[in-house]
Amino acid sequence: MKTTTMKNFAGLTYVTVSNIPIKNSDCGEIIDTEPRELEVLVAIALIENKIPITGAEFRLLKSAINLSNESIANMLGVSRNTVQKWGKDIEKRLPTPYEMLVRFLVADTLGIKISSSIEELRAKDKTKKIFLKAA
Amino acid sequence: MDKFEQFIIKQIKEERYVLTVHARKRMAERFISDNDIIEMAKTLKSIKKQKDNDTYLLKGLDSWGEQLHVSVAVRENVIINTVFYKEQP
Numbered sequence: 001m002k003t004t005t006m007k008n009f010a011g012l013t014y015v016t017v018s019n020i021p022i023k024n025s026d027c028g029e030i031i032d033t034e035p036r037e038l039e040v041l042v043a044i045a046l047i048e049n050k051i052p053i054t055g056a057e058f059r060l061l062k063s064a065i066n067l068s069n070e071s072i073a074n075m076l077g078v079s080r081n082t083v084q085k086w087g088k089d090i091e092k093r094l095p096t097p098y099e100m101l102v103r104f105l106v107a108d109t110l111g112i113k114i115s116s117s118i119e120e121l122r123a124k125d126k127t128k129k130i131f132l133k134a135a
Numbered sequence: 136m137d138k139f140e141q142f143i144i145k146q147i148k149e150e151r152y153v154l155t156v157h158a159r160k161r162m163a164e165r166f167i168s169d170n171d172i173i174e175m176a177k178t179l180k181s182i183k184k185q186k187d188n189d190t191y192l193l194k195g196l197d198s199w200g201e202q203l204h205v206s207v208a209v210r211e212n213v214i215i216n217t218v219f220y221k222e223q224p
Binding site: 008 | 153
């Protein structure tokens, strides 16, 4: 099976995904996975590694859990505009309570076991390099 | 919109598409997710056959209200060739 490696996955400079299955076509190399499959893989790693959530991470997490801005807003008790603002500002970190809630929502939706204690829900202050294998 | 164009949009909305490696790299540069591509199809503003007669250019809004352009070809699947925002052709 032919595979490739992608650095900066989803624009996250610290994420590298290797072993991504690809195949040739007359349109160039095609990624041989389902839509969202790689995003879910990376989302799980972000949650498990307690990565801080800026707009860039939020965009990927939102795609991985396949929820609309409106659904997320309703679940977290904020306005749709607030959710929109989180995703638009790529570099800005979410306010801590919402960062915790987003981590909890993503973990719950994707079936990731995380501690529900306040201290454990809190993300770290820095990102760290993440290397993942897709296949 | 003809039936073939309707077919392309339906496939994307139902998440039946594949991405080229090139498209995934462009998505990373622009923080575009699969969700944005699907949202673009749901809010589609136009679909046009390109001069090469082989690809279609779709325009719609991403999840954040920005106009997203998506170039697709159709083989055994709908293939997303590349993605870009209005100001980044």
